[in-house]
Amino acid sequence: MTLVRLALKSLLSRRFTVGLTVFAIALSVALFLGVEKLRTGARASFADTISKTDLIMGARSGSVQLLLYSVFRIGNATNNVSWQSYEELTSRPEVDWAVPISLGDSHKQFRVMGTTAAYFDRYKYRNGRSLAFEQGVAFDDLFDAVIGADVAQTLGYAVGHPIIVAHGLASFTEHDELPFRISGVLEKTGTPADSTVFVGLDAIEAIHVDWQGGGRKSGPATTEDVIRAMDLKPKAITAAMIGVKSRLQAFGLQRAINEYPDEPLQAILPGIALQELWEIVGVAETALTGVSAMVVATALLGMAVMILSGLNERRREMAILRSVGAGPLTIAGLMLTEAVTMAAAGAALGIGLLYVGLLGLRPWLDAAYGLYLPLSGLTQKDVIMLGLVLAAAALVSLVPAIRAYRLSVADGMMVKV
Amino acid sequence: MRYVLPILAATLVQTGHVHAETRQMDSHEHGSGTLNIALEGSTVVMEFEAPGYDIVGFEYEATSDKDLAAIEAAIEKLESPMSLFVPNNSAGCTVAASHASLMTEEDGHEEHKDHEHDDDHEEHAEGEDHDEDHADDHDEHDHEDEASHTEFEAEYALTCDSPEKLTSLAFTYFQTFPNAEELDIQLITEKGAFAFEADRANPTVDLQGTQ
Numbered sequence: 324m325t326l327v328r329l330a331l332k333s334l335l336s337r338r339f340t341v342g343l344t345v346f347a348i349a350l351s352v353a354l355f356l357g358v359e360k361l362r363t364g365a366r367a368s369f370a371d372t373i374s375k376t377d378l379i380m381g382a383r384s385g386s387v388q389l390l391l392y393s394v395f396r397i398g399n400a401t402n403n404v405s406w407q408s409y410e411e412l413t414s415r416p417e418v419d420w421a422v423p424i425s426l427g428d429s430h431k432q433f434r435v436m437g438t439t440a441a442y443f444d445r446y447k448y449r450n451g452r453s454l455a456f457e458q459g460v461a462f463d464d465l466f467d468a469v470i471g472a473d474v475a476q477t478l479g480y481a482v483g484h485p486i487i488v489a490h491g492l493a494s495f496t497e498h499d500e501l502p503f504r505i506s507g508v509l510e511k512t513g514t515p516a517d518s519t520v521f522v523g524l525d526a527i528e529a530i531h532v533d534w535q536g537g538g539r540k541s542g543p544a545t546t547e548d549v550i551r552a553m554d555l556k557p558k559a560i561t562a563a564m565i566g567v568k569s570r571l572q573a574f575g576l577q578r579a580i581n582e583y584p585d586e587p588l589q590a591i592l593p594g595i596a597l598q599e600l601w602e603i604v605g606v607a608e609t610a611l612t613g614v615s616a617m618v619v620a621t622a623l624l625g626m627a628v629m630i631l632s633g634l635n636e637r638r639r640e641m642a643i644l645r646s647v648g649a650g651p652l653t654i655a656g657l658m659l660t661e662a663v664t665m666a667a668a669g670a671a672l673g674i675g676l677l678y679v680g681l682l683g684l685r686p687w688l689d690a691a692y693g694l695y696l697p698l699s700g701l702t703q704k705d706v707i708m709l710g711l712v713l714a715a716a717a718l719v720s721l722v723p724a725i726r727a728y729r730l731s732v733a734d735g736m737m738v739k740v
Numbered sequence: 741m742r743y744v745l746p747i748l749a750a751t752l753v754q755t756g757h758v759h760a761e762t763r764q765m766d767s768h769e770h771g772s773g774t775l776n777i778a779l780e781g782s783t784v785v786m787e788f789e790a791p792g793y794d795i796v797g798f799e800y801e802a803t804s805d806k807d808l809a810a811i812e813a814a815i816e817k818l819e820s821p822m823s824l825f826v827p828n829n830s831a832g833c834t835v836a837a838s839h840a841s842l843m844t845e846e847d848g849h850e851e852h853k854d855h856e857h858d859d860d861h862e863e864h865a866e867g868e869d870h871d872e873d874h875a876d877d878h879d880e881h882d883h884e885d886e887a888s889h890t891e892f893e894a895e896y897a898l899t900c901d902s903p904e905k906l907t908s909l910a911f912t913y914f915q916t917f918p919n920a921e922e923l924d925i926q927l928i929t930e931k932g933a934f935a936f937e938a939d940r941a942n943p944t945v946d947l948q949g950t951q
Binding site (some may be wrong): 370374377378450569570571572574582583584587592593594599683 | 764776778779780783785787925928929930931932933934935
């Protein structure tokens with residue numbers, strides 16, 4: 324006990340330098356834990372891009388590719404899915420619901436997705452959260468469009484604004500005869516829905532009425548009334564989201580789609596495809612872990628330097644302690660207690676900093692980057708890491724302990740001239 | 741279910757209809773099998789598939805008594821999932837149903853070799869058209885060397901008293917079948933779909949956080 328009291332008193336007497344060291348450790352512990360939280364949060368946000376959809380069906384390619392174009396709207400489909408196959412497969416008894424998706428058009432830099440109004444009910448993210456409308460409602464008329472939060476923000480659109488959909492991506496020819504009207508703006512989700520323009524599946528057909536073989540038909544444009552009277556059932560779609568009645572049937576339906584003899588189709592389990600994709604982009608995760616480990620290493624080094632340099636000022640203190648009978652082991656014990664106390668105080672302060680920071684930054688991170696960090700306790704890995712910080716502090720304190728031991732009793736007593 | 745399509749196709753060919761043949765084959769990798777697990781309520785449904793090589797060490801058509809006995813024995817082992825894919829005790833799982841069979845995949849035709857012997861399937865597989873289709877193959881290759889693949893398939897249904905306590909699966913499967921090297925596992929729960937891999941060196945899969 325005397326040892327602990329001595330250590331505490333000694334630390335208190337040097338409160339300024341000790342305070343700085345504790346603060347440095349606290350900062351690095353907070354940084355380390357924060358990076359860990361960001362890493363798991365990024366992973367979870369990514370995995371939560373789509374949830375509650377059992378299968379995604381598309382042309383047979385690769386699971387990651389299908390996921391990329393159907394969910395992230397990156398890249399293009401190798402083939403379309405014929406409407407007939409879609410109807411045949413989704414009328415199977417296992418299917419609870421199905422939402423078709425049709426891609427291929429764009430508005431400015433944003434992808435246009437044709438779908439049904441059911442999409443807004445069925446597309447879920449972040450463990451079952453639904454899309455919500457910031458303004459307006461889902462499309463109802465043939466020429467209604469719903470836009471994501473990023474589209475609204477970047478282009479300054481609001482409900483009622485007319486927009487023109489271009490055929491193909493970054494195409495110069497625009498379907499200017501048929502302007503759409505924005506019926507709704509979605510709330511920010513942090514998912515690809517933010518940068519998508521949604522229109523009805525029949526609207527995609529409607530804008531292609533006057534188009535044939537990649538070019539415009541000659542002659543006057545078909546009027547809106549004529550188009551409205553037309554049968555706009557699509558011939559093909561790009562992909563479909565499917566929900567099954569019972570999870571127990573998901574694999575069976577997946578196999579039925581994969582082995583569908585009339586068209587080469589593929590069904591993926593979105594969760595598994597997301598996991599595969601994360602394994603590819605997950606290198607960044609390793610890099611983040613590396614960065615946080617370096618942060619902690621730097622802080623521990625700093626602590627060692629501070630203890631070592633403090634040793635010089637404390638030669639007198641050591642000499643007095645030894646002259647009143649403290650053995651070398653007591654001195655070493657004193658050093659160890661001091662270092663561990665500093666590390667523990669630093670770790671505790673660091674955890675405090677982390678949660679204060681999390682509470683403050685969470686809403687902003689979610690709104691600006693769609694990065695949702697749950698306010699969870701420390702994970703087992705975090706606790707192990709904190710234990711390592713303490714152990715490393717103890718180890719580092721051995722260096723000054725040995726030095727203190729080797730300096731003679733008389734050292735520091737004599738006044739050097 | 742997966743047997744229905746080939747049978748249907750075979751029937752159509754036999755009755756003289758002109759129907760474009762669908763040529764597609766599952767991928768087949770020796771040493772690597774798959775296990776699909778779906779969890780709903782207290783029911784766990786599993787579907788297992790592995791190459792014949794993994795289970796009995798050969799994929800040619802078994803004719804000798806020894807080979808036939810090996811297949812028989814393998815199917816029997818595959819029908820007791822609790823000694824191959826062992827859930828942790830506290831989940832309290834028991835087998836409600838299990839069924840295993842051997843599938844022969846030959847040039848796109850799937851021949852169903854159930855140990856229960858379903859005559860209908862055999863008939864279709866050995867129908868006239870089948871023989872004509874493969875006449876060339878028989879000329880070019882010795883029958884023994886014919887590139888054929890076999891797959892063992894099994895379906896299980898388990899009932900678990902406390903499915904929420906299902907936290908791990910131990911694959912004693914690798915001890916039972918020395919040729920098996922790895923299993924790709926897909927799991928569907930309320931929370932979504934997850935993929936795992938078990939192999940000879942790491943035969944236990946941690947399922948924590950999946951429900």
